[in-house]
Amino acid sequence: MSRTKPSLPVLPVLAVGAFAIGTDTFVVAGVLPEVAGDLSATLTDAGWVSTLFALTYAVLAPVLGALTGRLERRTVLVISLLVFALGNAASALAPGLGALLAARVATAAGAALYIPAASASAAALSAPERRGRAMAVVLGGLSAATVAGVPFGTWLAADLGWRSTFWLLAGLGVLCAAAVAGGLPEVRLPAAPGIAARLAPARDPRVLFTVLTTLLFMTGGYLALTYIGAVLAPVTGGDGGELALLLLVFGVLAVAGTTLGGRATDRWGATPVLLASVAGLAVVLGTLPLTRDRTLSAALAMAAWGVTAMMTQPPQQYRLFAVAPASGPLLLSLNSSATFTGISLGGFIGGRVIADGGADEVDLLGPLGAGLAVLALVTAVIGVRVGQRGPGAGEDAEPAAGTGASAAEPAGKRG
Structure with a gap:
């Protein structure tokens, strides 16, 4: 082929x-x-x-x-x-x-x-x-x-x-x-025999723990990101222009983080990159209350946040696709679903936390998000260990594995 x-x-x-x-x-x-x-x-x-x-x-x-x-x-x-x-x-x-x-x-x-x-x-x-x-x-x-x-x-x-x-x-x-x-x-x-066969990998423990990991760190990140204007109010003083610049720093570094996450996954494997990025995200979120009073520290925090948050996605998608390439669209869609559910949950929970509108409540958003990121680390590690013990252990989502090496062929090129 x-x-x-x-x-x-x-x-x-x-x-x-x-x-x-x-x-x-x-x-x-x-x-x-x-x-x-x-x-x-x-x-x-x-x-x-x-x-x-x-x-x-x-x-x-x-x-x-x-x-x-x-x-x-x-x-x-x-x-x-x-x-x-x-x-x-x-x-x-x-x-x-x-x-x-x-x-x-x-x-x-x-x-x-x-x-x-x-x-x-x-x-x-x-x-x-x-x-x-x-x-x-x-x-x-x-x-x-x-x-x-x-x-x-x-x-x-x-x-x-x-x-x-x-x-x-x-x-x-x-x-x-x-x-x-x-x-x-x-x-x-590669076509699975029917929809039941395509759905089967969704019950794989590796898939369940991978999707749960995405849900946890996305919820944790959006606890604070949804209300970033309030989080950064001490340094911006409500100035929309300064907030826009800090968000620009976040966005530029998010693009860099995506690229870095993809290259690092190809070089070192999906699991180490995922663990490093989620751990970094936990540190950034946990220290937010300490970095939001000065422009330089806030800019550095937003830069680190952008990199670590977006480094998580390439290894997550890689891990899911390698579980069962024939069910790749379904598995990747589960990750997308977890991403958007996390966005919604983060906004909802964050809104409940700051319902009283006090500065103390806003200060809680980052540390609470960090706690969820730590839980994401736990579920990621469990997922890796389950995968190593399970029947598909030899097909763990790492570059060295050959899973899906011929996952797809352009039509007319298959022999």
């Missing part, structure tokens, strides 16, 4: 699609006041535009991953991008809050299908020793959204109205769909 490498534009094109979805995910927070005012809704009601998107993504990612696991990847990617584009066009045209919420559900469905399929395609088209870097390229699109997409989308909404942001995302979705259709070779993962 032979493998052909993807043409040069393929991985960047997949990353641009992820960039569009990442922008769509996070930009809504910056345009909520405009949405609420235009649609005659309260800010609290308008907040469901963001919350419903995340919840829909979390629920649909594994469902759609299971249902489309046997389909050719290029077809799945094009369909997901077109659904994403149509959802954003419907969002831009929404006459009221109810219509906007329905449009966001459709948009989230496209997004939930795209990210796991893009990651699985990148992994399948790459040699095992470069799989971490390939996945990091796709994830880099999500990271880049926090640097460029979200600020630009927020600025565009302020200048031309919030609907213009959704029109821009709809257009980007269509362009990405055309690029994928014309530039990506056909990719088929």
Whole structure:
């Protein structure tokens, strides 16, 4: 059996699609006041535009991953991008809050299908020793959204109205769909006999502990990140410009962390990179109350936070894909679901912690998040040990393992 490498534009094109979805995910927070005012809704009601998107993504990612696991990847990617584009066009045209919420559900469905399929395609088209870097390229699109997409989308909404942001995302979705259709070779993962066989790996203890690990450290991180304005208030004094600069530091280093995580996974293996990044995240979160009083210490904390938070994703995706390449889309979608569930839980729990609005409560967000990161370390270690003892111990998700070496072949190249 032979493998052909993807043409040069393929991985960047997949990353641009992820960039569009990442922008769509996070930009809504910056345009909520405009949405609420235009649609005659309260800010609290308008907040469901963001919350419903995340919840829909979390629920649909594994469902759609299971249902489309046997389909050719290029077809799945094009369909997901077109659904994403149509959802954003419907969002831009929404006459009221109810219509906007329905449009966001459709948009989230496209997004939930795209990210796991893009990651699985990148992994399948790459040699095992470069799989971490390939996945990091796709994830880099999500990271880049926090640097460029979200600020630009927020600025565009302020200048031309919030609907213009959704029109821009709809257009980007269509362009990405055309690029994928014309530039990506056909990719088929080894087909499991039926949906029951494709679902079977989801019960693997390695998968359960890996997904739980993602849920824990994402919840821990978003306890504080959701309310970063309040967390950094002592150093910014409520100055939006200074807060934006600190978030820019976070975003730039998040992109670097994604790339570093992919390369480190290829070189040293998924498990050591995961443990080091989650441990680093725990340290950053635990020391947040000590770093938020001075500009330099806050900037260093945001930089370290961006690196450690995004270094976690390439090894997690690598570990899941190596468990069962034939069920790669489903397993990666479970990780995506855990990611978005963690985002929602972090915001919800953090809101309950700071309900009284006092500085002492805000100071608790970082240490509580650090505690969840420590729990994530525990579940990661348990997952590794279970995998070493289990029947698939020889197929643990490390670069040295050959699992999935021929996980996918471009159509027409299989012999």
